Amino acid sequence: MGQTMVEKIVSRHVGRPVYAGEKISRLPITKLFFNDVIGPPAIKGFLENFSDLFAKYGLTPQVFDPQRVFFIPDHSVPAFAIAIAEGIKLMQAFAKERGIAMYKEGDGIEHVVLIEDGHIVPWDIVLGTDSHTDTNGALGALAFGVGTTEAMYAMATGHLYDFVVPESIRFELSGALPTGVYAKDLILYLIGTMGAGGCSKRVAEFTGEGVRSLSMDARTTICNMAVEMSARTGIMAYDEVLADYLKDRARWPVEPIASDPDATYARTVHVDLSALEPMVAFPHKPANVTPISQVQEMIARSQREPTPDFCPVEDDTITDAFLGSCTNARYEDLVIGAQVLRGHKVHPDVNLIVIPASRKVYERAMDEGILQVFIKAGANVESSNCGPCFGSHMGVLSSKSKMISTSNRNYKGRMGSPEARIFLASPATVVASAIEGRLADPRKYLT
Amino acid sequence: MITGTVTSIFGDDINTDDIIPASYLQQSTDRRFFKDYAFEKYDPAFRQRCQQAEANIIVAGANFGCGSSREQAVYAIKENRVVCVIARSYPDIFYRNALNNGLVLITLPDTSSFRLGDELAIDLDAGTVENRSQGTRFTFAMPPEERETFKQGGMIGRVRAHLEEILAARQARR
Numbered sequence: 001m002g003q004t005m006v007e008k009i010v011s012r013h014v015g016r017p018v019y020a021g022e023k024i025s026r027l028p029i030t031k032l033f034f035n036d037v038i039g040p041p042a043i044k045g046f047l048e049n050f051s052d053l054f055a056k057y058g059l060t061p062q063v064f065d066p067q068r069v070f071f072i073p074d075h076s077v078p079a080f081a082i083a084i085a086e087g088i089k090l091m092q093a094f095a096k097e098r099g100i101a102m103y104k105e106g107d108g109i110e111h112v113v114l115i116e117d118g119h120i121v122p123w124d125i126v127l128g129t130d131s132h133t134d135t136n137g138a139l140g141a142l143a144f145g146v147g148t149t150e151a152m153y154a155m156a157t158g159h160l161y162d163f164v165v166p167e168s169i170r171f172e173l174s175g176a177l178p179t180g181v182y183a184k185d186l187i188l189y190l191i192g193t194m195g196a197g198g199c200s201k202r203v204a205e206f207t208g209e210g211v212r213s214l215s216m217d218a219r220t221t222i223c224n225m226a227v228e229m230s231a232r233t234g235i236m237a238y239d240e241v242l243a244d245y246l247k248d249r250a251r252w253p254v255e256p257i258a259s260d261p262d263a264t265y266a267r268t269v270h271v272d273l274s275a276l277e278p279m280v281a282f283p284h285k286p287a288n289v290t291p292i293s294q295v296q297e298m299i300a301r302s303q304r305e306p307t308p309d310f311c312p313v314e315d316d317t318i319t320d321a322f323l324g325s326c327t328n329a330r331y332e333d334l335v336i337g338a339q340v341l342r343g344h345k346v347h348p349d350v351n352l353i354v355i356p357a358s359r360k361v362y363e364r365a366m367d368e369g370i371l372q373v374f375i376k377a378g379a380n381v382e383s384s385n386c387g388p389c390f391g392s393h394m395g396v397l398s399s400k401s402k403m404i405s406t407s408n409r410n411y412k413g414r415m416g417s418p419e420a421r422i423f424l425a426s427p428a429t430v431v432a433s434a435i436e437g438r439l440a441d442p443r444k445y446l447t
Numbered sequence: 448m449i450t451g452t453v454t455s456i457f458g459d460d461i462n463t464d465d466i467i468p469a470s471y472l473q474q475s476t477d478r479r480f481f482k483d484y485a486f487e488k489y490d491p492a493f494r495q496r497c498q499q500a501e502a503n504i505i506v507a508g509a510n511f512g513c514g515s516s517r518e519q520a521v522y523a524i525k526e527n528r529v530v531c532v533i534a535r536s537y538p539d540i541f542y543r544n545a546l547n548n549g550l551v552l553i554t555l556p557d558t559s560s561f562r563l564g565d566e567l568a569i570d571l572d573a574g575t576v577e578n579r580s581q582g583t584r585f586t587f588a589m590p591p592e593e594r595e596t597f598k599q600g601g602m603i604g605r606v607r608a609h610l611e612e613i614l615a616a617r618q619a620r621r
């Protein structure tokens with residue numbers, strides 16, 4: 001019987017063929033990473049709950065495999081409060097004593113740096129203490145976000161417990177994206193169509209010839225937001241684009257992976273990429289999606305039929321714009337943003353914040369003159385971190401703010417005041433909007 | 448038997464940013480800390496309502512707890528004396544976080560009949576929710592292992608046993 005990628009990966013790691021619905025009481029994992037939000041409490045929990053057992057065997061508490069554990073301070077860095085600085089120092093000390101790789105503040109966002117550094121390969125089972133761990137699925141890995149407790153368990157034993165093998169939904173992509181339309185528009189479109197809970201308990205597998213035309217940067221954007229339709233994770237098969245990306249980069253053995261043609265899916269959804277246009281998600285949830293051409297109708301609807309998570313929007317003006325986050329601040333995203341911005345200025349009423357997703361992206365963008373485009377046009381460019389996406393520093397929103405962001409969540413209060421309006425869009429749409437001071441179609445800047 | 452009062456009724460897609468805003472997450476590693484900030488932006492009256500009852504029950508629509516994987520959302524709820532959540536569905540990460548911390552989550556296909564102030568009695572073994580105020584009764588399905596994990600407040604015992612197996616095997620190899 002044919003298997004999905006998910007079923008194959010789990011089968012390999014448990015050493016017998018398994019299918020969706022089966023419960024695995026102990027699932028071995030291959031990579032585990034922590035950020036500065038969950039790292040400190042997880043370390044504390046690990047030491048509190050397991051130190052006595054290690055002592056019983058005459059050992060100091062050690063993680064299951066220091067080569068496979070990574071600490072990445074990215075959410076609130078450079079630390080802006082003492083409690084955060086203490087947490088990061090705790091992670092540093094714990095990592096150093098045990099030979100665990102610890103990134104530096106400013107090295108980049110967790111869902112970007114491990115991929116960039118060749119730590120994620122097909123067939124991996126990756127756990128991260130963050131829901132956007134699904135991003136790693138773009139490399140043919142099975143990647144899940146987990147909470148503090150499960151991460152602390154995995155730290156000790158290298159296992160995830162009571163894992164039910166999920167079914168997959170197949171998103172069959174055909175055609176190619178038109179000019180001015182990007183991976184972000186595709187995933188927003190899918191979230192809008194499927195709804196916030198539309199992929200619940202299932203894995204979103206993106207497949208078809210449409211995927212082959214997408215770069216790795218674009219693929220990670222898509223998998224990143226699978227969780228916004230409540231998917232367990234997103235995943236994509238190995239192909240030439242991924243092979244190319246991993247060449248000279250992978251630090252672990254690379255083996256191809258794909259679902260069997262006769263694998264069983266919960267459902268198949270067909271999407272023609274060539275029919276898409278730029279999309280915008282309205283406050284307060286990523287599933288409130290409209291094509292850019294229908295923004296005015298959406299504004300009218302928000303006033304007519306508001307709900308707690310679809311709030312009334314007065315008009316299309318914006319006051320803040322953010323090009324950053326684990327969704328959309330990789331090299332290509334900055335190239336696209338700069339392409340739109342070149343020859344223009346940021347609107348006098350708009351605060352545009354640009355945060356490259358990693359130090360490597362930052363350096364390359366600097367070397368190629370891309371950062372200069374943003375800076376000269378009047379943007380604030382910051383060192384790599386989550387920035388305003390996490391809502392606690394670097395551009396926290398006021399009650400009057402209207403933000404358009406390349407990040408992945410526009411929940412009420414996510415980026416500051418609960419009164420603030422947050423729109424989500426692609427880098428091109430965000431930059432076009434920053435130029436015009438209103439929700440703008442980027443296509444006119446790209447011809 | 449779990450008993451409590453319905454003190455909050457929410458709609459669909461309540462996310463973990465609604466439950467505990469990000470700005471509090473790194474202020475403490477003590478789970479009790481998050482009690483004072485539960486639903487801070489989404490429903491600031493939540494905590495006060497929770498103080499009125501001995502044991503609180505949250506009723507919600509579909510997809511309760513979506514979004515971020517922050518386990519602090521579970522602490523924020525549980526520390527406000529919430530003994531159980533009844534919703535139409537939960538995303539996986541939140542469900543697992545709740546399971547690991549013994550916050551009981553019940554799934555019912557329709558939660559629209561519950562009213563604020565309803566007194567409920569939940570029998571995990573029988574799989575029933577009894578609404579004593581309205582005199583109604585609902586049944587739910589919960590796999591027996593999950594029921595045990597909820598009751599034991601997590602699976603730490605099992606994980607410790609597993610770690611001990613691993614350490615013993617390592618010692619035998621030395």
Ligand code: SF4
Nearest residue numbers: 132325326386389390
């Ligand atoms: S950029 Fe935003 S979504 Fe991504 S890891 Fe950071 S806080 Fe989470």
